[in-house]
Amino acid sequence: MELKALIIGLAGLSLSLGVQAQNGTDDPVLMRVDGQPVTRSEFEAIYKKNNQDAPVTKEALDEYLELFVNYKLKVREAETLGMDTMAGFLQELAGYREQLARPYLIDRELNEELLQEAYDRSQEEVRASHILVQLPADPSPQDTAEAWARIMALRDRIVAGEDFAAVARSKGGSDDPSAQKNGGDLGWFSAMQMVYPFESAAYGTPVGExxxxxxxxxxxxxxxxxxxxxxxxxxxxxxxxxxxMDQDPAEKQADVERRINEVHALLTNGEISFEDAALRYSEDDATSAKGGELPMFGTGKMIEEFEDVCFALPTDGAISEPFQTRLGWHIVKRLEYKAPPSFEASRAELKQKIARDSRADITKSAFIARLKKEYGTQLFPKNLAAVKGLVDASYFERGSVRMDTLIRKDLVEGEFMSDGRPMRRELTGVLVEGQLVNTRSRRYEDLAHSPQDTVVVRDVHLGWRYDRKKASKLTRPVATFDGVVLTQQDMLDFLESKQRKQAPVPVDQLVEERFQTMVDEAVLDHEDARLEAKYPEFRMLMKEYRDGILLFELTDERVWSKAVEDSAGLEAYYQDHQLDFMWDTRYDADLYTCADATVARQLRNKYRKGMRGQELVDALNTGSALNANLQEGLWTVADKPYLQGIVKPGLSDDIAVDGSVVVVDMKEVLPAAPRTLDEARGLVTAAYQDHLEKEWVSALRKKYEVVIDQDVLYSIH
Structure with missing residues (x-):
């Protein structure tokens, strides 16, 4: 999968290059593969992506054209085989499209402002306390009014002079459970660590206010x-x-303090390394085996006292005095420090965080507002009022859901009665080649557009009971934009799809909120569906991803996996090409690296007395572990150039290598010979893959006609 992601992901580079697809006569057909046109802009985008710094020459274009033709032939073969209609392919491509479309479905200018704001705030840390008055998930106007009155009363008490922490802890004070212990003190935090409205208020409030x-x-x-x-x-x-712990007996607390001081003394005197001390003495089971090492962290990730000591250490390698937190006694060693990064270095991470943060809703809302204006959106409140008239208290009751069911498409009904209760049948998915493909739409009417006979549906008992006969007459528009008409029936369907048990709220409020959501989603879906037509670079990017997936899947089937799984073919290829997989001359030797010539002489003396291998090295290292070391194995001149010319068994002369002295104990010189298949399997497999690909491309060139317009090709510059 990593290889696949790399191959497909490379397609995306063209977007960053700002290559724009062209239209009409400005973008002539460069070639046809099996009659399918390939435009100059498509070839040029991929060519320049892969040759960014090279000058455009006739020779370079010709060379790259050969690769491009091979690429297009493979994609055409995949299309001929119907791989572009398979369920797995469609689902995978849809997943990539969803990711690639995201930057086009937000207000980019506002997103850039939010990026800069988040970075600016990340350069500063704030310490703040808060008092919370909770609201339910779906608050009624009364809930909101009561919460507002309560928070204002608490604020008035503080403004009048009461202590903030005391108010937070008081009866009827903060709903944050931690306030009883910390008086509302949240400690230090920075950007992206609190929800966005809270963060904005904290950064916008002066110290002490x-x-x-x-x-x-x-x-x-x-x-x-x-x-x-x-x-x-x-x-x-x-x-x-x-x-x-504070609750431990005084004797135990004193004993722990004495032991941590003893460990610190061992470290200070150099009697033990920090890593060994952590392994031997630390009671943090999660880190002791790793020398006590903790992951990189910043403000707000650890206990405040712990962070303060760590950030006070002046240099890498510095060790703290023993200090106490609520968890116990600690000694810390600084391993690495990273200063706050630059804006450009932070951009990618901040962008990801913003996409997961409520800031994303801000950019999305701004984008939808702009789209509504661009599309000339019109709303029809009077027609919506007729829908409101059908909503009553039953809307807030719980329905029930039956399990997913396979059913023939022609038997599907949108709504029907069961056991005297209204039911809604939702489309869950369709079966394509035995695989369930989820559908975006839940409307049963959309089944008519599905080519599959068997679908998956879910039957939902409706808690909401309204006049179906009256509803069937509601066909007027509630909203229009860019030629799209949303009707009263669409609004009823949307209300049904969102029905769940909840605390009752005013019908006007409910329907208006659901209506705005429906219009927003419809406008965004409409824009999403138009991205390929509206943005040529997005269309090109999607084509590259589409072709990349097809290319990978078919190449894997015909070349990569086949070379691994076709053992008979691999064996036959090896037998025909043994001379391509030869061992160079190899030397079976022990290589002794000595600190100097004196150690080398000692080595020879001990060697004559029968010492060999590690026993010999251990004897040489009794005074210092750095006197000698040993490497054993089969070597080539490419590995160890100094082996060239050594053929006699036994010890070589002294060889000066990088300030040391190497003595070779030659056991055997193995002449050049073919590798066995097992020894050369990786090399043989790679060569066999190359062989299969060449045969495949040759067959494709015979199967499909390729016509190239040389004038168009050489017009690229």
């Missing part, structure tokens, strides 16, 4: 900013920990 109430998905907060400081960066340390 109290924020206005801020709403997040958790409820309402008031924030007091205690301090600010420059970002610390990240640090990697090793630690030794002896466990000790």
């Amino acid at each position: 109290l924020s206005a109430p801020v709403r997040t998905r958790f409820g309402y907060h008031i924030i007091r900013v205690q301090d600010r400081r420059p970002a610390r960066g990240q640090i990697r340390v090793a630690h030794i920990m002896l466990r000790s």
Whole structure:
């Protein structure tokens, strides 16, 4: 899979090069493969992607054209075999498309502003306390009003002079359970560590002041900013920990303190390495076997006292004094420090975080608002009001779901009665070649467009009971944009698809929220469906991914996997090409590397007395472990050039190599000879793959006609 991802992923490079596809007469056909046109822009994009720094010459174009023709022939063969219609391929391509489309479905300018804002904030750390008044997941207007009144009353108490922590801990104070212990103190944090509205309020409030109430998905907060400081960066340390808790007996606490001081003394006196001390004494089972090493971390990832000591260490290798946290006693050693990175170095990581953060909703909402304007979106409130008239308290009741069922397409009904209760039949998926392919749409009407006879459906008992006869007459538009019409029936279907048990809210509020969601999703889906037509570079990128997947799958089948699995073919190829897989002359020898000529003389004396191998090296290293070392094995001159010319068995003369003296104990010189298949399997397999590919390409060139317009080719510059 890694190879596949690499091959397909390379296609995406053309997007970053800013290569634009052209249209009409500006983009002539460069070649036809089996009658299928290939434009100049497609060839040029891939050519320049793979030859970024090279000048465009006739010779270079001719050379690359050969590779490109082979590529297109393989893709054409995959299409002829119908691989581009298989369920697995379609699902995989859809997955790639979803990823590649994301940058086109956000407000890029706003996203760039949010990137810069997140980076700027990441250069500073904030210490703040908060008080939370929670809200339910779907708050009613009354819930919201009551929460607002309560948070304002708490804020008024603090403004009047009450202590923030005392108010947080008081009865009816903060709903954050940790407030009873910490008085609302959140410690230090930086950008992307809190939900975005909370982060914005914290960074926008001066030190020592109290924020206005801020709403997040958790409820309402008031924030007091205690301090600010420059970002610390990240640090990697090793630690030794002896466990000790406040509730432990005094004798035990004193014993732990004495032992940690003894360990520190051993380290200070050089009697033990930090790694050995962690292995021997540390009671952190997760790190002791690794010399106490912890992963790289920054602010807010560890206990505050622990972080403070780590970041205070001045240099790599520095070791702290023993210190205590609520977990016990520690000694830490600084291993590596990274200062806060530059904006460009941070960009990729920040971009990923923003995509997973509520900031993504901001860019998405801004993008949808722009699309609505671009598409001339019109809403019809009077027609929507007729839908509202069908929504009652039953909408908030729970329905029930039956298991997924296989059914013939012609038997599917959208809605029907079962046991006297209304049912909705949702399309879950279709079966393609025995594989379930999930569908994006749940509308049973869309089954008409499915070529498959057997589908997978899910029957849902509807909790919502409304006048079906009256609803059947609701066909007027509730929204239009860019030629798309959303009807009252669409709105009813959408309401049904979103029905679940929930606390009742005003019908007006519910339907308006669902309506906005439906329109937003429809507008975004419409734009998504138009990306290939609207953005030539996206169309080209998708084609490269499509062709890349087909190329990989078919090449794997015809070449890579076949070479591995076709043992008879591999054996036959090896027998016909044995001379291509020869061993060079090999030397079976022990190589002794000595510190100097004196050690080499000692080696010869001990060798004459019958010592060999590791026994000999151990004898030479009694005074110093650096006197000599041994390498045993089969060698070639390519491995060890100094073996050239040594043919006599026994010890060689002294050989000066990189400031040391090498003495060779030659056992046997093995002349050049063919490798066995097992010895050369990797090389033979690679050569066999190359052979299979050449045969395959030759057959494809005979099977499919390729017509090239040389004038168009050489117009590329």
